[in-house]
Amino acid sequence: QVQLVESGGGSVQAGGSLRLSCTFSGYTYMHVRMGWFRQAPGKEREGIAAIYSGSGNTDYADSVKGRFTISRDNYKNTIYLQMNMLQPEDTAMYYCGARLSVQTIGPPPLHPSRYNYWGRGTQVTVSS
Secondary structure (H helix, E strand, O other), rough: OOEEEEEEEEEEEOOEEEEEEEEOOOOOHHHEEEEEEEEOOOOEEEEEEEEEEOOOOOOEEEOOOOOEEEEEEEEOOOEEEEEOOOHHHHHHEEEEEEEEEOOOEHHHHEOHHHOOOOOOEEEEEEOO
């Protein structure tokens, strides 16, 4: 059974940084695509960063390019989201998503509909 466990959320002032972690278990880690998504109250869930576990190819939403970095540690079956220069509009529940995939070429998809396993989420709050 695939499981995703997020950690690392919290509260920070604008301009600060946080690092989120998501550990994957239950399947061959090298054959998954994983991503970070966020959902603010009253808004739809949006994909902000994604990575193929095999190739390491990444993609980012325009709203976080240059500020957030997704990375992976294949030995720990874990992906990370380093978030710098956080702003109040980054406040949301952050979710880790995954989908089994042997694809490694090109950028991974960002739309939430392309993922079918989800963690429970971790809250990120940025104050001005």
